[in-house]
Every structure is written in C-alpha cells, then in structure tokens.
Amino acid sequence: MDYKFSEIEGKWQAFWAKNGTFKAENSSNKPKYYVLDMFPYPSGAGLHVGHPLGYIASDIFARYKRLKGFNVLHPMGYDSFGLPAEQYAIQTGQHPAITTTQNINRYREQLDRIGFSFDWSREIKTSDPNYYRWTQWIFQQLFNSWYNTNSQKAESIDILISIFQNEGNHGVKACASESDEFTASQWNSFDEATQQKILLNYRIAYLADSWVNWCPALGTVLANDEVKDGYSERGGHPVEQKLMKQWSLRIAAYADRLLQGLDLVDWTDPIKEMQRNWIGKSEGAAIAFQLLGHSENITVFSTRPDTIFGATFLVLAPEHELVNSITTQNYIEAVKAYQQSAAVKSERDRMSDVKTISGQFTGAYVQHPFSNEKIPVWIGDYVLASYGTGAVMAVPAHDSRDYAFAKHFNLPIVEVVAGGDISIASYDAKEGTMINSDFLNGLNVKEAIRKVIEKLEAAGIGKGKVNFRLRDAIFGRQRYWGEPIPVYYKNEIPYLIASEDLPLNLPEVDKFLPTEDGEPPLARAKDWKYKGQYNYETTTMPGWAGSSWYYLRYMDSQNEQEFANADSLKYWNQVDLYIGGSEHATGHLLYARFFCKFLFDLGYLNFDEPFKKLINQGMIQGRSNFVYRINGTNQYVSYDLKEQYQTTALHADVNCVENDQLNISKFKASFPEYANAEFVLSAGKYHCGFEVEKMSKSKYNVVNPDDIISRYGADTLRMYEMFLGPLEQSKPWNTNGIEGVHKFLRKFWKLYHDEQFNFSINEAAPSKEAYKSLHKLIKKVQEDIERFSFNTSVSSFMICVNELQDLKCNNRAILKELVVLLSPYAPHIAEELWALLGYENGTLSTTAFPTFDPSYLVEDEFSYPISINGKTKINLAISLQLEQQAVIDLVLSSEDVQKYLEGKTPKKVIFVKGKIINIVL
RNA sequence: GCCUGGGUGGUGGAACUGGUAGACACGCAGGACUUAAAAUCCUGUGACCCUUAUCGGUCGUGCGGGUUCGAUUCCCGCCCCAGGUACCA
Structure with missing residues (x-):
C-alpha cells in the first residue's frame, strides 16, 4: 500500500481515543513526569498554525518520556474567558457562552487531528462553573488572608482579628494599605462597618482606587489593547485616565519571594531576567x-x-x-x-x-x-x-x-x-x-x-x-465574560458569599454593554441579589484569574469537593516541563507563581514554585495587513496616500486581502461597522500596509492548520513545524519547504515496502553501515530531545533515511528501532508500521526507547582540515591513533602542504586532536 | 523610552564548549523515465575574479571596531526587526 496518511491518521487517532492510551493514573510504580502546555484561548478564528508549535514540542517530549518509562501527565484545556468573545457578543448579541462552546468544539476537532497524546479525561474550561467555582474559592481565600511581614507569609484574617482584639494594630507588621493606629479597646469599640473597613486595608484581596482607561462615549473602561493613540479602537472616541475603585491583589507583598524563587527554577536566563526587571x-x-x-x-x-x-x-x-x-x-x-x-x-x-x-x-x-x-x-x-x-x-x-x-x-x-x-x-x-x-x-x-x-x-x-517596581494587581474588570467576584455588599461593605453558595454563576443580561450610568454589564442582571436582598459585586475577574492555577486542577479535574485532592497534588507536585510563549514572561508566569506561593502559605501545596522547568517557544508570527481610517470618519485611505491625512491604522483580516490589495466587498462584510465604509483608492485599488507581528485573532492574521493536514497529513505538519527552526525562535509562517518533509515521510514509508508498495522486511542481520547510521541517529535524537532541539532531529532523520535508502537496508533489526525513534515526532505512521511489523497495537507508546551503542561509531581516521594562518586550504585523512608530533610531521612533509609553505618554516603549528591543524607562517 | 530576544545563500535553517560557514530541506537550472503530465530518481546551485575548461584566488554570518593562531560563536559601540511594557491572551 502507498502511504495513505489520511486513512492511517484517522485510524490511530480513533484507536488512541477508544483505548485511552494516554490516560494518566494518579499513582504508579513508574516515576511521574508532568508535561504542560500553556492552554489556548479558544478564539473564533480557530486554532492557528502558531498554537501547535509548542504543543507538538511538548507532545514529542511527553511521548519520549513515556518511552523512557515515566508515568506522564499531559493534559489540555481552554482558557475560555476573555475579551474577544465578549466583543463578538456585543457585536452580534450572541451569548459568549455559546460562541465559546462552538470555538472550543472547533479547537478540539483541530487538536484531535494533529494526534496529540493528551489525557482528555482531565480537560478543563476556565469558563465552566465547575472550574470557576474554585477560582472563586481561591479569591475567597485571598480575601480571608493578610500578609504578615514578620512570618513572611499569608495568614488567616482571623489571626489578625484576634491580634487586633488583644493588642490593637501597633505591633502588626503587614503588607497593607495605610491605616491609622488603634488599640485593642478602640478596636473592640469600633462598629462592624469600621472594623470591616480596617480589615479591607489588610486583606490580600482588597478594594483600591486605580487608574483606568475611561472612554466616556462608550461608557466603559478599555483595555490598553483597545486604545490606539488616545482613541478607542472601536468607534474612535477619545479616552482618558480616570480613578476607579477596584478589586486588587497584594502581589507586591510577595515581591521578594517572587524574586528569590527565580533562583530555584530551571528557566532560561532571559525569562528570569525579565521577571527580575519587572519586579524591579x-x-x-x-x-x-x-x-x-x-x-x-x-x-x-x-x-x-x-x-x-x-x-x-x-x-x-x-x-x-x-x-x-x-x-x-x-x-x-x-x-x-x-x-x-x-x-x-x-x-x-x-x-x-x-x-x-x-x-x-x-x-x-x-x-x-x-x-x-x-x-x-x-x-x-x-x-x-x-x-x-x-x-x-x-x-x-x-x-x-x-x-x-x-x-x-x-x-x-x-x-x-x-x-x-x-x-x-x-x-x-x-x-x-x-x-x-x-x-x-x-x-x-x-x-x-x-x-x-x-x-x-x-x-x-x-x-x-x-x-x-512591581505593583499590586488590579483584579476587577468592567466586563461580562469573566468569573463573577463572589462578593456582596451590605451597607457598602463587601462580604464574601458563603462558600456553600459557590459557584456564583454569571447572571443573564439583556446586553453585554455597560449600563447607561457606566456600571459594568453585570449591573444589568435583573433580580440578581444575594439572599434576595444584597447587591453583588458587578465587576468580574481578569483573564489571568483562571489561568493562574489551572495546572493544579488537571491533577484532579473532576473533584467536586476540593480544587484538587491533597494526594494528587502531592503525587504530581510541580510541573516538570512547561512549554509556552515568552510573551507570558511577566504576566501569566508571575501571577501563577504568586497564586502558588499563596496556596503554599495556606498549606494546600507542598511546593511554592509551580513550574520546575520552562521552555519558551518562539512565536509563529503572522503577516498582518492594515487599513487606514481617517480620524473621526468611516473613510479609509490607501496605504500610499495615507500621509495626506490624519489616520489611525487598523488591522484588516488577512482573508480579505490578497497580495496586499484589499478585497473591498469582503472587507465590508467582515464587520458591521465596515459595512458603510468609504474608501480613498489609489489607481482604483486599495493597498494595505503590512507588518510581521504575532498571529492572533485581534490582529486578524490567523492561518489555520486544517488545510495543511488535509493536504499532507498531521505527521507532516508535526515534523514541518519542528523543521521550521529552533523552538524558541520566532518566525513568520510560510509553507515553503513543507514538500521536503512530506517527501521524507514517503521515503520513510518506502523503507518498509518494496517497489510495488508491498510491505517487505528482511530478517537477516544488518550491515555495519546500517548499524552505524541507526546509532548515529539514536544518539542525535536523544540528545536533541533532551535539549529541546527538535529541528535538528528532523534533519537527522532525513540523513539517516537517505543513508538507509542508499544502503538498500530493510532489516527488521534496524527498521524496528527506527519506528520507535520516529514515533514521538510522527506517531501515526509509526503506529501503522509498528502494526505492520507485527507488534501489538498500542504497545508502541510504552515500548523502550532504543539504546545507543557507541561501538558502532568508532572511527579510526579523521579528515583534518589544514589551515594556513587560520584559513582552511586542504583536508588530509590521518589516523586518530597518531599523537600531536607524529601528525604535525606528517602534515608538514605532505606535498600539498609544502606548496603552501613556499619554503618558509612555520612559526607555530596548532593541533587540536580530531578537530583542526592550523599552520601559522 | 525601558526590559528581553533575534539578524547566516533566492528561502527556512545547520555549525552543541572559539576549530572545515552554508548540514538538511525548499526554490531554481540541467538531465533520466513518460505520448504527455504528475510522481520518482540523478547532477549542479553563496557572491565575485582568473581560466577554453580544469587548477586556483578574493570576499562573505546586519554595520564599525577589538581580543585570538583561529570569531557566526567572546568584548565594545551602532543599525534594523520582533515580544513585553501592568485591562489582548
């Protein structure tokens, strides 16, 4: 049979799903290994080619670790609260929960087609009440805690209250807002409201005035992302800075510990440096x-x-x-x-x-x-x-x-x-x-x-x-699509709702916009009161709330009694390998560390750094296109004429653009507010500007992996994404070269087949050359995976297959090992060949990684480059048995070298065994 | 502006600890097979110079300096690009 990737891939994806091949148990005789990806925000544009880059790398690593005998936890989920869904809801009236579910389903389909070894039984969604009730629960712990600078940790607010009752606040050393001093008797004489106001100064979750981007015309607070040159991106209205009372978290209390903790984790220096500078x-x-x-x-x-x-x-x-x-x-x-x-x-x-x-x-x-x-x-x-x-x-x-x-x-x-x-x-x-x-x-x-x-x-x-420099984190958003903050107000004092009343579900609203008086959307909810009488907090949590602890939920994602069971937390412990973009260096990664330290202080965790090792994948960049709106109008001017006007550059969807020329009818249809757009054209055409920047829905430059899988298959996509270059380097997406990777897989397939594509394998002993080729590869692939250099592995696979093809090798002893080596990279073709080789279905995932035998690689000669004054002139093959003086004598007496010496005596000869000989004249 | 990363052929990239720059691919050119195409295979392919051709030479890893027998790799000073810059995720 020819290499029919779509049949093979569908077959094995179904097999893995049906047999729960990658389900991880919360206890095992094997050592544990936790491989985590930064989970995606399920955008309406679908998974783009940039997402899988890190997922493929982590999947290769997870599969490799299984072959090395580990019990691997490799989960996936969705960071499903966020602005884009809300903006879409504002535009269309569609409830964000509906679009989010659609998007998640699409993401799941796309992820499934790539053949990841995720344990889907642990899937989480941050917008699911079963998940966010625990995000709300963590908020309650933050509200119920204060930071004691004497003990350097978070403690229960009850401890603080008893100190106030017995000693007042004179001796209290805390990370807190400004508070007047009071004695124990004063404290005891304060009324409830006064006491609560004072406690709010100490709570780790507290209310404070913060500056926000206020857009009077839209009646709402805008994200920095939504503000362009002092105007709102939607509508082009002026934006100003305004003070607003909001929930904040005292992350600054942890500044020193966040700094010190960096010395204990295996992250790259640049990321640590960025965090250090951020903490400042x-x-x-x-x-x-x-x-x-x-x-x-x-x-x-x-x-x-x-x-x-x-x-x-x-x-x-x-x-x-x-x-x-x-x-x-x-x-x-x-x-x-x-x-x-x-x-x-x-x-x-x-x-x-x-x-x-x-x-x-x-x-x-x-x-x-x-x-x-x-x-x-x-x-x-x-x-x-x-x-x-x-x-x-x-x-x-x-x-x-x-x-x-x-x-x-x-x-x-x-x-x-x-x-x-x-x-x-x-x-x-x-x-x-x-x-x-x-x-x-x-x-x-x-x-x-x-x-x-x-x-x-x-x-x-x-x-x-x-x-x-690190400031406390503002934790309230004037938005609908986020976790409701589990707080109600009595006499304008915030109180937590009872924990048995969690989750506090997002209420229904008629529109996803602020009210006429500029209250957040939740204020629109009808009859939404705690115990039927108290107003709820109407701001919601920021996007990073749910993502700050999700790695813990995976350990025990179905638990309805606790955020995760203590034994599971203890067993899986820290994330051993975390892969994600460096754009999260100072946001997500800092917040997640903060939550971890806080939960550690409260005794829920026995580790206070969440991610032991961190690898940052570079971004697959997009190529964005721009249109230029003339300020204060709905007119758009072609790129080459934009200098004649005051304009704001706006992203145009790359799907409305070809060769940087705007397809105007597509563009008008892309957004309601563009429907009546007018254009200033240049010679009848609208030229767009372009920029290489990150691929994201908000930049409308998303390219999907689906068509690549349809054309070449998931194994090709997986290998191609790795082949693109070093994992940690950013690069703009392009498909040049994907043919070469696909051709490689076809060649690989052919090694196991004869000219007529009949499966054909030879049981005889392989040649020395074939062994050499294989063991060169084993060494290389193992070293490459261990240092996350996946692109160089792909090249090595190509070299090995080219060599085996030249050797006409189809010996089982070689080809069996080769399948195992390739399986983390191209699992579908590997499973199929594993089955054809006669091994039991599904056992490939847990078989042993081939063992490298250095004796196959021993060389007795080396072709030394001979340099004259540092410039390489010729190569001489010389036995590696010979020592320095013998080699130098041999080289200097060589006719070819004599030619370059022109009768001069070398001032110096540099000899590095197995590397180089440099003659200095 | 500040913090972090990057810049190597026409393209993606390789060179792991200072030791043959351009592995492996893509593209391109030429050839084989084919009625033709696709697929497959073979050869060549950094630039420039010399030469009928060979042989050979010079330059070359963003730019300018430096250290070294030797620098893509280390140091100093620039330029450009990307990410982050606290409410995108």
Whole structure:
C-alpha cells in the first residue's frame, strides 16, 4: 500500500481515543513526569498554525518520556474567558457562552487531528462553573488572608482579628494599605462597618482606587489593547485616565519571594531576567520634604539619597494627591491644563516619549531637610503616580531625565558627585567623590548613601527603604465574560458569599454593554441579589484569574469537593516541563507563581514554585495587513496616500486581502461597522500596509492548520513545524519547504515496502553501515530531545533515511528501532508500521526507547582540515591513533602542504586532536 | 523610552564548549523515465575574479571596531526587526 496518511491518521487517532492510551493514573510504580502546555484561548478564528508549535514540542517530549518509562501527565484545556468573545457578543448579541462552546468544539476537532497524546479525561474550561467555582474559592481565600511581614507569609484574617482584639494594630507588621493606629479597646469599640473597613486595608484581596482607561462615549473602561493613540479602537472616541475603585491583589507583598524563587527554577536566563526587571527591586531612601505653608510633607523615594544636596526641585506626578491642595492661586489654571493634557496620555506614552519635555510649576515650595533652602515643586508627566511615591527629588546633575527637565525650564543644576562634566550631560554613574554636600563631602557614593540615611533616620525625616517596581494587581474588570467576584455588599461593605453558595454563576443580561450610568454589564442582571436582598459585586475577574492555577486542577479535574485532592497534588507536585510563549514572561508566569506561593502559605501545596522547568517557544508570527481610517470618519485611505491625512491604522483580516490589495466587498462584510465604509483608492485599488507581528485573532492574521493536514497529513505538519527552526525562535509562517518533509515521510514509508508498495522486511542481520547510521541517529535524537532541539532531529532523520535508502537496508533489526525513534515526532505512521511489523497495537507508546551503542561509531581516521594562518586550504585523512608530533610531521612533509609553505618554516603549528591543524607562517 | 530576544545563500535553517560557514530541506537550472503530465530518481546551485575548461584566488554570518593562531560563536559601540511594557491572551 502507498502511504495513505489520511486513512492511517484517522485510524490511530480513533484507536488512541477508544483505548485511552494516554490516560494518566494518579499513582504508579513508574516515576511521574508532568508535561504542560500553556492552554489556548479558544478564539473564533480557530486554532492557528502558531498554537501547535509548542504543543507538538511538548507532545514529542511527553511521548519520549513515556518511552523512557515515566508515568506522564499531559493534559489540555481552554482558557475560555476573555475579551474577544465578549466583543463578538456585543457585536452580534450572541451569548459568549455559546460562541465559546462552538470555538472550543472547533479547537478540539483541530487538536484531535494533529494526534496529540493528551489525557482528555482531565480537560478543563476556565469558563465552566465547575472550574470557576474554585477560582472563586481561591479569591475567597485571598480575601480571608493578610500578609504578615514578620512570618513572611499569608495568614488567616482571623489571626489578625484576634491580634487586633488583644493588642490593637501597633505591633502588626503587614503588607497593607495605610491605616491609622488603634488599640485593642478602640478596636473592640469600633462598629462592624469600621472594623470591616480596617480589615479591607489588610486583606490580600482588597478594594483600591486605580487608574483606568475611561472612554466616556462608550461608557466603559478599555483595555490598553483597545486604545490606539488616545482613541478607542472601536468607534474612535477619545479616552482618558480616570480613578476607579477596584478589586486588587497584594502581589507586591510577595515581591521578594517572587524574586528569590527565580533562583530555584530551571528557566532560561532571559525569562528570569525579565521577571527580575519587572519586579524591579531597588534600594534607597524615602525622604520627607516639608511643604512651606502647609502641614503636609511630600515623601519621595530615591535610589540616590547621596545626591540630596543636588536636589534643586521636586517633581510630582500630575495626578499626585497633593497637587490640587498645594497649587497656589496664580498657577491653578496652568496646573489644571497640564493635568488635563497628561490625563489623555497613556502611561506607556508618557514613559516612551523622552524627547518632549513638559511640566508645570505649582507655585509651592518645600524646604530642603539639610540646607533649609527653598525648593520649588513642579509637576511633570515623566513622573508616574504608580511608581514609588509618585514624587521625585530632582537631581539634575546626576539624573538624565531631571537634567533634561532642568535645562528645558532653566532650573539650577548643582553638581554633588565629582567625575562628570555637567555642562554637557548629567553624570549618572554611582562612582565618585561627594562635593558641595556639607557633611557628605569627601565620601564616595556608597559611604554617602549610608551616611545620609543615618542622618535622615536620626532626624526622623526619612529612612532607608527597599522599593519594588512591581505593583499590586488590579483584579476587577468592567466586563461580562469573566468569573463573577463572589462578593456582596451590605451597607457598602463587601462580604464574601458563603462558600456553600459557590459557584456564583454569571447572571443573564439583556446586553453585554455597560449600563447607561457606566456600571459594568453585570449591573444589568435583573433580580440578581444575594439572599434576595444584597447587591453583588458587578465587576468580574481578569483573564489571568483562571489561568493562574489551572495546572493544579488537571491533577484532579473532576473533584467536586476540593480544587484538587491533597494526594494528587502531592503525587504530581510541580510541573516538570512547561512549554509556552515568552510573551507570558511577566504576566501569566508571575501571577501563577504568586497564586502558588499563596496556596503554599495556606498549606494546600507542598511546593511554592509551580513550574520546575520552562521552555519558551518562539512565536509563529503572522503577516498582518492594515487599513487606514481617517480620524473621526468611516473613510479609509490607501496605504500610499495615507500621509495626506490624519489616520489611525487598523488591522484588516488577512482573508480579505490578497497580495496586499484589499478585497473591498469582503472587507465590508467582515464587520458591521465596515459595512458603510468609504474608501480613498489609489489607481482604483486599495493597498494595505503590512507588518510581521504575532498571529492572533485581534490582529486578524490567523492561518489555520486544517488545510495543511488535509493536504499532507498531521505527521507532516508535526515534523514541518519542528523543521521550521529552533523552538524558541520566532518566525513568520510560510509553507515553503513543507514538500521536503512530506517527501521524507514517503521515503520513510518506502523503507518498509518494496517497489510495488508491498510491505517487505528482511530478517537477516544488518550491515555495519546500517548499524552505524541507526546509532548515529539514536544518539542525535536523544540528545536533541533532551535539549529541546527538535529541528535538528528532523534533519537527522532525513540523513539517516537517505543513508538507509542508499544502503538498500530493510532489516527488521534496524527498521524496528527506527519506528520507535520516529514515533514521538510522527506517531501515526509509526503506529501503522509498528502494526505492520507485527507488534501489538498500542504497545508502541510504552515500548523502550532504543539504546545507543557507541561501538558502532568508532572511527579510526579523521579528515583534518589544514589551515594556513587560520584559513582552511586542504583536508588530509590521518589516523586518530597518531599523537600531536607524529601528525604535525606528517602534515608538514605532505606535498600539498609544502606548496603552501613556499619554503618558509612555520612559526607555530596548532593541533587540536580530531578537530583542526592550523599552520601559522 | 525601558526590559528581553533575534539578524547566516533566492528561502527556512545547520555549525552543541572559539576549530572545515552554508548540514538538511525548499526554490531554481540541467538531465533520466513518460505520448504527455504528475510522481520518482540523478547532477549542479553563496557572491565575485582568473581560466577554453580544469587548477586556483578574493570576499562573505546586519554595520564599525577589538581580543585570538583561529570569531557566526567572546568584548565594545551602532543599525534594523520582533515580544513585553501592568485591562489582548
């Protein structure tokens, strides 16, 4: 029979499903191994060719580990809450649960066609109430906990309450919001509401004011993703920054542990580095500057307290809480105007734009704590409210941003660390001798930092402080399609619903839009009240809530009593190998580590790092196309003419575009809001712009794997995706070269067949060459899999098959092992040949991986490249038995080499055995 | 802007620890088989120069420097691209 991949693949996929071949047991004599993929968000566009890249790699690894004798847990599920489904619901009125189910079914079909060895009995969906009741349960634990900085862990809020009852909060060391001090008797005399308000300052899940992208026209908060250049992507309305009370999680309490934990996990350095930088630990001092004419002072955080005598002005974030109260009469209007201009900028814009320097004097002054000089207070949008204290002491001589600000506004620059030339630029290095600095003069930077902190602490106006860039995580979203937060309000105080009332199901609503007064969609739910009388919280959890602990649920996914049974948690323990995109480096991976540490603190887990080893697959990038909307209109201008207008670039679906030319009727049909679009064409055509960026539904550049499977089969797709290049490298999708991989599988098939495609295998002993070829491959494939270099394995398979073909080898002893070697990569063809070879169906998955025998590879000669001055000239085959001097003598006396020597005597001869000989003239 | 990664033939990539740059494929060109096509197989294929051809030479891993007998690999300074930048997932 010819290689009929579609028959073979369907047959074995059905076999695996029917026989539960890959079902993992929660106990076994074999050692355990947990291989996890980052589960997908089931988008409406279906699985795209980028998703399987990591899944194929992890599947190869999982299958390899089974062959190596492990009990492998390899599950899959869906991260099924999220914005796209909600946006689709807003556009069509279709309930997101319906579209999500459709999408999941489609994903499942697509995944099944690729032949993964998932244990589907453990499948989870984060939007399933049976799953999210436990996400809600975890939220309740967060609400019921506080972070004790003495014990460095989360503890029950009941412990805190009893401390308050007995001692007040004087001795409590906690990661908490600001709280006034109170005694035990005061606490006991507080009414319920006061007590609850105080506790909210300590809870790990707490309410706080946070800045959000507010779009007045849409009456809703927008994701950064939905804001383009200060306008909403939907509709093009202006967006501003607004404070809003929202649920937050005190992840910052874990900053130090999240940092330290990185030393204990086997992740790549770049990912660890990104997390370290994200957490951003910095040591310095908090310094209070007394406001002149006010009772308050302004606290700044500085990593360079040594430069305090160079502080010539303070800069506050425009939204700093003191700005309005300290601004003097003359400056009120200017400050207001500046605040408004800052409010329309996103934080990212403010950070990236270093060229435009802007700011405004407030009219207020503070007193320098040591020199007593009058220092002006400015506001400037390069200072962010969310970092440190939202205020900096500006030391223009030794900080480049302060320097630029001072130059621009003509503020004094005082050099306090010798070593630079401040007439040209600031001198930011932490090296040099202090000058112009009173009691710090003559000290070096390090000594000065120590000394100034000592003085500040003695004077009670400052203290040494460790600051983290990591901020608490906002946990509320003004959205419908997310986990309801299991909280109700009584007298405006939040309370948890009883845990026996979980799950708190998402209520039905008439529309998936905010209410007319800008309340989140859940506020539309009719008669939705706890115990029939209390209002529920109407925000929902963010997309990352469910994904922060899903790896635990797989261990015991059907459990209705607990999020997972303790024995299962103990047995499967950490994820041994986690594969996913590096775009999750600081989001998902940090949140999941946070949840893990929290559950560990509460005693539910006996490990506090979720993912032992992490491999980041690169992205299969998409090639996106763009249309250019003229701002404030529904008109779109061709790429080549866009400079003549003020435009916003919007993604056009690549399925509406061919050769970068827009198919206008397809485009109009792609979205209701494009139905009446008008176009400014160039020579009758609409040219789209393009960019290589990640493949995602939101970028409308998705390519599906289905047609590739129909044409070439899943085994070809699997091998081709691996063949594309190193797993961790990003690359744009293209199908050049898929033919070669497919041809390889056909050749592989032919090794087991005669010219007429009859299965034909030879029982005789193989040749030495055939053994050599096989064992070269065994060594290579094993090494490659262990270091996740799957692309090089594919090449090695090709080389081996080419060699065996040349040798006309069809010996069972070789070909049996070859099937096993290939099976993790191309499991369907391998199963079929395994069956043809006469072995029992399904046993391939758990047979033993071939053992490498080095004796087949021993060489007695090596063809040495001979270099003259580092440039390779010729090759000489020389016995590997010979030692350095004998080889050199042989080489120098060789006629071919003599030609290059031109009678000269070499200055030096470099000899590296088995590698190279270099003659230096 | 900041953090992280990447840049090698026409294309995807290989070179694992500083040791023959371009393995393995795709594409292209030529050939075999075929009435023809598909499929399959064979040969060639980094650029430039010399040569009738061989033989041979020079250059070449984003750009500019450096270390080294030897650099795609290490160091310094740039350029470009991608991911993240706290409400996309």
